[in-house]
Amino acid sequence: xxxxxxxxxxxxxxxxxxxxxxxxxxxxxxxxxxxxxxxxxxxxxxxxxxxxxxxxxxxxxxxxxxxxxxxxxxxxxxxxxxxxxxxxxxxxxxxxxxxxxxxxxxxxxxxxxxxx
Amino acid sequence: xxxxxxxxxxxxxxxxxxxxxxxxxxxxxxxxxxxxxxxxxxxxxxxxxxxxxxxxxxxxxxxxxxxxxxxxxxxxxxxxxxxxxxxxxxxxxxxxxxxxxxxxxxxxxxx
Numbered sequence: 001x002x003x004x005x006x007x008x009x010x011x012x013x014x015x016x017x018x019x020x021x022x023x024x025x026x027x028x029x030x031x032x033x034x035x036x037x038x039x040x041x042x043x044x045x046x047x048x049x050x051x052x053x054x055x056x057x058x059x060x061x062x063x064x065x066x067x068x069x070x071x072x073x074x075x076x077x078x079x080x081x082x083x084x085x086x087x088x089x090x091x092x093x094x095x096x097x098x099x100x101x102x103x104x105x106x107x108x109x110x111x112x113x114x115x116x
Numbered sequence: 117x118x119x120x121x122x123x124x125x126x127x128x129x130x131x132x133x134x135x136x137x138x139x140x141x142x143x144x145x146x147x148x149x150x151x152x153x154x155x156x157x158x159x160x161x162x163x164x165x166x167x168x169x170x171x172x173x174x175x176x177x178x179x180x181x182x183x184x185x186x187x188x189x190x191x192x193x194x195x196x197x198x199x200x201x202x203x204x205x206x207x208x209x210x211x212x213x214x215x216x217x218x219x220x221x222x223x224x225x226x227x
Contacts, residue, residue: 002159033214043160043203043217056214090159104150105215107159 003027004108006091012114018079021111025072025093031055032074033094033105034066038087049074081115088112118143118206125222134191136221138204141185147207149180150215151189153200160203160217163189194225 003026013019025032034046045058049068060066063081068074078085092105121139128134140149151163164171164178166187171178177190191198203220 002161004159035217042219043154045214045216048214058214088157092159104152104162104165105160106162109159110157112157 002106002108004029004091004093004106006089006108006111008111009109010112010114012116013081015081015083015115017081017115018077019081019113021076021078021089021091021113023074023076023091023093023108025074025091026106029093029095029106030072031094031096032068032072033092034060034074034076035090035092035107036087037090037110038084041087043090046076078113083115086113086115118147120204120206120218122202122204122218122221124219125224127224127226128191128194130196130225130227131193134194134198134223134225136189136191136202136204136223137186138189139186140204140206143184143206149178149184149187150205150207151176151178152203152205152215152217153198154203154220155197155200163202194223196225196227199223199225 005024007022031050033048036044046060047066048056052068063079066076088110090110092107094105118140148165150165152160154160166178180187201220201222203217
């Protein structure tokens, strides 16, 4: 157990639907990162939050949005889902916004999203 | 972030040292070298990072060349559980850092 909790572990939904993925960071970590991993794309950085504020953005689609709440958990919202959105979605956390502190990022076990 | 180049795949015998190379010839002075690994479809796992000096922890050793243009991750006594994709990443430690993962090296430990 890495200390980063992601729910749900698996999600199957239809095209056009909206889903919410949840991430609880490791205790004491203020920064949360979201990554998408498709079979043919590798790990793609989506977005980072630090202590409730957005700090960095990657190639995140406009149909996707995220937020970090006062208790530091984060949610990734995916809407108007397409078949190509099927992927593993990982959340990671770190103490500092730059990922240092000796441990780098700690990743969760991911949410496997299947769009049918 | 500097681009890194790694071999696509490598094999190593169980019990031997696994040496994974990484080229980062365009690395800048404030960029660290990070290593992560991903076992099957699990979340990536942090291994080690360094700036200039060689580093060692309970998992591995990191050897960075003097010119910092390349590095080697060493798993001293590889086990079957070390079979994974290993990612070498060069990233700056300033402000909002995002780690950019490449394709990595698929390391297979053979019995």
